[in-house]
Amino acid sequence: MSYTELKRQVYEANMELQRRNLVIYTFGNVSQVDRQKGVVAIKPSGVSYDLLKVEDIVIVDMENAIVEGSMRPSSDTKTHTHLYRKFDNIGGVTHTHSTYATAWAQAKKSIPCFGTTHADYVHGEISCTRELTDAQINGDYEEETGAQIVDSYAHKDPMAAPMVIVAGHAPFTWGKDANQSVYHAALLEEIARMAYLTRTLDHSAQPLNQAILDKHYLRKHGKDAYYGQNK
Amino acid sequence: MSYTELKRQVYEANMELQRRNLVIYTFGNVSQVDRQKGVVAIKPSGVSYDLLKVEDIVIVDMENAIVEGSMRPSSDTKTHTHLYRKFDNIGGVTHTHSTYATAWAQAKKSIPCFGTTHADYVHGEISCTRELTDAQINGDYEEETGAQIVDSYAHKDPMAAPMVIVAGHAPFTWGKDANQSVYHAALLEEIARMAYLTRTLDHSAQPLNQAILDKHYLRKHGKDAYYGQNK
Amino acid sequence: MSYTELKRQVYEANMELQRRNLVIYTFGNVSQVDRQKGVVAIKPSGVSYDLLKVEDIVIVDMENAIVEGSMRPSSDTKTHTHLYRKFDNIGGVTHTHSTYATAWAQAKKSIPCFGTTHADYVHGEISCTRELTDAQINGDYEEETGAQIVDSYAHKDPMAAPMVIVAGHAPFTWGKDANQSVYHAALLEEIARMAYLTRTLDHSAQPLNQAILDKHYLRKHGKDAYYGQNK
Amino acid sequence: MSYTELKRQVYEANMELQRRNLVIYTFGNVSQVDRQKGVVAIKPSGVSYDLLKVEDIVIVDMENAIVEGSMRPSSDTKTHTHLYRKFDNIGGVTHTHSTYATAWAQAKKSIPCFGTTHADYVHGEISCTRELTDAQINGDYEEETGAQIVDSYAHKDPMAAPMVIVAGHAPFTWGKDANQSVYHAALLEEIARMAYLTRTLDHSAQPLNQAILDKHYLRKHGKDAYYGQNK
Numbered sequence: 031m032s033y034t035e036l037k038r039q040v041y042e043a044n045m046e047l048q049r050r051n052l053v054i055y056t057f058g059n060v061s062q063v064d065r066q067k068g069v070v071a072i073k074p075s076g077v078s079y080d081l082l083k084v085e086d087i088v089i090v091d092m093e094n095a096i097v098e099g100s101m102r103p104s105s106d107t108k109t110h111t112h113l114y115r116k117f118d119n120i121g122g123v124t125h126t127h128s129t130y131a132t133a134w135a136q137a138k139k140s141i142p143c144f145g146t147t148h149a150d151y152v153h154g155e156i157s158c159t160r161e162l163t164d165a166q167i168n169g170d171y172e173e174e175t176g177a178q179i180v181d182s183y184a185h186k187d188p189m190a191a192p193m194v195i196v197a198g199h200a201p202f203t204w205g206k207d208a209n210q211s212v213y214h215a216a217l218l219e220e221i222a223r224m225a226y227l228t229r230t231l232d233h234s235a236q237p238l239n240q241a242i243l244d245k246h247y248l249r250k251h252g253k254d255a256y257y258g259q260n261k
Numbered sequence: 262m263s264y265t266e267l268k269r270q271v272y273e274a275n276m277e278l279q280r281r282n283l284v285i286y287t288f289g290n291v292s293q294v295d296r297q298k299g300v301v302a303i304k305p306s307g308v309s310y311d312l313l314k315v316e317d318i319v320i321v322d323m324e325n326a327i328v329e330g331s332m333r334p335s336s337d338t339k340t341h342t343h344l345y346r347k348f349d350n351i352g353g354v355t356h357t358h359s360t361y362a363t364a365w366a367q368a369k370k371s372i373p374c375f376g377t378t379h380a381d382y383v384h385g386e387i388s389c390t391r392e393l394t395d396a397q398i399n400g401d402y403e404e405e406t407g408a409q410i411v412d413s414y415a416h417k418d419p420m421a422a423p424m425v426i427v428a429g430h431a432p433f434t435w436g437k438d439a440n441q442s443v444y445h446a447a448l449l450e451e452i453a454r455m456a457y458l459t460r461t462l463d464h465s466a467q468p469l470n471q472a473i474l475d476k477h478y479l480r481k482h483g484k485d486a487y488y489g490q491n492k
Numbered sequence: 493m494s495y496t497e498l499k500r501q502v503y504e505a506n507m508e509l510q511r512r513n514l515v516i517y518t519f520g521n522v523s524q525v526d527r528q529k530g531v532v533a534i535k536p537s538g539v540s541y542d543l544l545k546v547e548d549i550v551i552v553d554m555e556n557a558i559v560e561g562s563m564r565p566s567s568d569t570k571t572h573t574h575l576y577r578k579f580d581n582i583g584g585v586t587h588t589h590s591t592y593a594t595a596w597a598q599a600k601k602s603i604p605c606f607g608t609t610h611a612d613y614v615h616g617e618i619s620c621t622r623e624l625t626d627a628q629i630n631g632d633y634e635e636e637t638g639a640q641i642v643d644s645y646a647h648k649d650p651m652a653a654p655m656v657i658v659a660g661h662a663p664f665t666w667g668k669d670a671n672q673s674v675y676h677a678a679l680l681e682e683i684a685r686m687a688y689l690t691r692t693l694d695h696s697a698q699p700l701n702q703a704i705l706d707k708h709y710l711r712k713h714g715k716d717a718y719y720g721q722n723k
Numbered sequence: 724m725s726y727t728e729l730k731r732q733v734y735e736a737n738m739e740l741q742r743r744n745l746v747i748y749t750f751g752n753v754s755q756v757d758r759q760k761g762v763v764a765i766k767p768s769g770v771s772y773d774l775l776k777v778e779d780i781v782i783v784d785m786e787n788a789i790v791e792g793s794m795r796p797s798s799d800t801k802t803h804t805h806l807y808r809k810f811d812n813i814g815g816v817t818h819t820h821s822t823y824a825t826a827w828a829q830a831k832k833s834i835p836c837f838g839t840t841h842a843d844y845v846h847g848e849i850s851c852t853r854e855l856t857d858a859q860i861n862g863d864y865e866e867e868t869g870a871q872i873v874d875s876y877a878h879k880d881p882m883a884a885p886m887v888i889v890a891g892h893a894p895f896t897w898g899k900d901a902n903q904s905v906y907h908a909a910l911l912e913e914i915a916r917m918a919y920l921t922r923t924l925d926h927s928a929q930p931l932n933q934a935i936l937d938k939h940y941l942r943k944h945g946k947d948a949y950y951g952q953n954k
Contacts (some may be wrong), residue, residue, distance in 0.1 A: 054909065054913060055909075055910075056951075057840075057908070073952055074952065075949075075951050075952060076950055076951030077952065089928055093832065101952055102949075102951075102952055104948055105942060105950045106828035119927055127839075127840045129913070129916060129917055129920065130920065132838060132840060132917050133921045134924070135838060135923055136837035136838040136917060136918075136920075136921040136928065137837075137921050137924045137928050138928075139924070139925065160732075161932075164932070164934040167934045167935050167938050168934060168938070173867060186932055198837070198838050198839065199731050199838060200838070200839065201838065210763045226920060227923060229924060230924065238856050251906045
């Protein structure tokens, strides 16, 4: 893929964040990796969506050095590249401070799988990371945020749970490309909102049992999936 | 009714789901039955509303075999046809994951009749089904979901309570045709939202007493109704 | 005022209900009285806002007999005329099932005056009526609803608290004309929403003390008011 | 800056309040100071945003006397000028009754710093003022409101926490100019909403620890900031 096409896809995915009401002002950023070229395209830091142009998208290498672009890349770039280096089956990453997902992050709680809307996309709870230690915060903060996320996936395939919430901070989501990572960000926000309502309606609400959780996930994913037109 | 007209009506009812903010992406599906012809028209599986066309609507028979259409029907088709077979006075069915109705489903709670907004449309509480057993989940899941709904109507006329929530899942609503089933889906979402607010404002809030519940329902329904222009 | 002009003003006020997101479908109704002519103009029953026309507005006398119009008036007409007969300083009445105000009605709770947004418009709490008895419900229901509202104003000027919530039902508001009654309906919804959030944030939150309550109300009302341009 | 340009900037900032859904009807007001000329431009009292024109903006001196303009200035003018006199590094002030920030004000609670969205803009909690005494309310009320705000900043730089909530009332925010004060009003509303959700999800939720609070604030502010393009 040419840098121009990569930047265009990343630009479109970033603009979708605003259309889906997942960001205000300059919040949020989306990236996409080109693994053959070893580069990542990402939103520039602190630019408003109303002013963002395709050519503003910054190309960096896997170690965060700027390859092409006149602007400074997102201040969260190191978290994105960390995820691309550690999760070799993901192609795009989205970071937002979407309201309900961020509320769960601020409460430092994983989101229980209360229903099939959740089970259709994530096979189990949506994890909240452990909190960063003071040493991690005062060290390479954005790199450590990535490391903390990866830590939550020791026993889990990143694509079977393409969304995570960082304790005290906000969500990160990913997918096969930038566009799908935004799709997962929008789904996470809706799942987080439904889970908030469920929990406040009944503080002792219980998650789905394993049988239905498996059923819904496997209806949409894996070799026997029967949802949609492309199987 | 011609297949073309049936598909047009089902298409319009599906598009109304999006206009009423009851669905995101490819969520939700609406169908309508033609009992003389013994067929059901339903949304195809996993198609986005922005791309949906009249000719994409699939016609199936009462046992789910495709009669006309090149796409795969909604993965929930068996639940729809089950309802048409068992409830002989309904003409349209809607399934959504609308936010507040789904929160009650996830909390596995029936919605108490807290006020006249509810009493105008449903004569009593809006039932939450029992949970499916593991055997039902691993058997013919969508068929069993329909059976679980029908089970809740052993002593109740489906048209006197044209909306139900499936435990751990989301709502189904119905009506005399596809269009009215969407109308009931929108009303259910508003009733569910008001009931959520009532319950969280006062966890010991009590339902309406029977006299006012009867009064409001019978103002709109039955031989002495005096609401609207067509009585 | 001519019937034509009266109908035009009532039509515009009804349409404003929809623009302010206070109603869905055919919910809600607004009326205005012409005390010289002894008539009330009101929305017809069960007509959708998208189809409503000026000429559909119905003119009735103070005892609910149709004076002009080919449609049936709102099923809540008797409540409106009751209020006009008992509160001689009001000129317009609005009834909605707006979400947050209705949640307070369903919880059967008066809205405490938690802040200056409330104190600017209502001098004290916003009353919730007592519940109707079974005899009242099975008698002349809409007339009794009006009587129950009037009962809450035994020691209060209707214009010093131009909004009330009917237990188990929803709000009624009024003003010097139809337009101002809708303005009060919109303010009530916002006040009810803020009060809901305050109460759920802290179930022991206390109302404002009397001194600031008086100050804010008198900044906007009475002979020493200094808010706005027309004093 | 000419009075014309000052009024234009204040007009634009006031209109932004409506576009950001921070106000309804005539609620809210924004001002900007010109310290060289010793004047403040502010919205007129009680004028609806749909009717507001650039030439309606009123110019007053630092003691609230009208310098230019035919309309009465906002009834909150004395609070604005009080803040300009006491906080010599601020250039614009915004007052709204935005929903979630007002709910915290009505609950008379400071907003704990639950996450990085908050920490990015305010270095610590967002203070709720003490309540006014009866003597203050019955004295020079708007002046005393300003004094109560200033009181909360005895040990704090106003620009390190450019937002405050007034107990029982609503928020005030400020910035280097009118436009930035509105930006802070919109951020406060989003921070207040996230904090409401966090608190109702878990009534014992704890604020961020100091290390991450410092990290996020200093990423955006001060000599080592690395967020955005203009550092």
